Amino acid sequence: MFGGGGMNPRKMKQMMKQMGIDVEELDAERVVIETADGDDLVFDGAQVTKMDAQGQETYQIVGSPDAVADAGVGGATAVEGDADDPALDEADDGDDEIPEEDVKLVAQQAGVSKDAAREALEAANGEPARAISDLQ
Structure with a gap:
């Protein structure tokens, strides 16, 4: 030090x-x-x-x-x-499963619209870090 x-x-x-x-x-x-x-x-x-x-x-x-x-x-x-595990697959069904807070986080961190952030999250299976990385 x-x-x-x-x-x-x-x-x-x-x-x-x-x-x-x-x-x-x-x-x-x-x-x-x-x-x-x-x-x-x-x-x-x-x-x-x-x-x-x-x-x-x-x-x-x-x-x-x-x-x-x-x-x-x-x-x-x-x-x-x-x-x-099939039980985990059920949680990934549909667009409604992506929390709004994740959409806001991705949009803010990547500097994109909420719609673009939601699409990136869907493509990244709901993983915010991966969605942000893909957008940058």
Whole structure:
């Protein structure tokens, strides 16, 4: 951070305190990052550090994440390989299944009309990230 790769950790902490940066280790068991494309990142047993510098909090996560495919807005989680499940196919039938909030998101992020955003979402099987990517 300050080029002190070989610096004593105690001295580094003292310097940071003098600069008004408070560092705190958090006892986190699990960290979940929910992404826009639905592939959540789950960190089990990660090391989490909270830094407070002049009122601005920053969190650092050290560990290896496991990606978990999310089934979408409903909050249900799908395991990869469930694409052949007929129950999942029923949810993809028709134009009415695409949430208006997804249409607005795609339209705003890609800079297109709502109609173009809806068409892109339909072509992307309702996946906003893929629709935005296809439009750009």
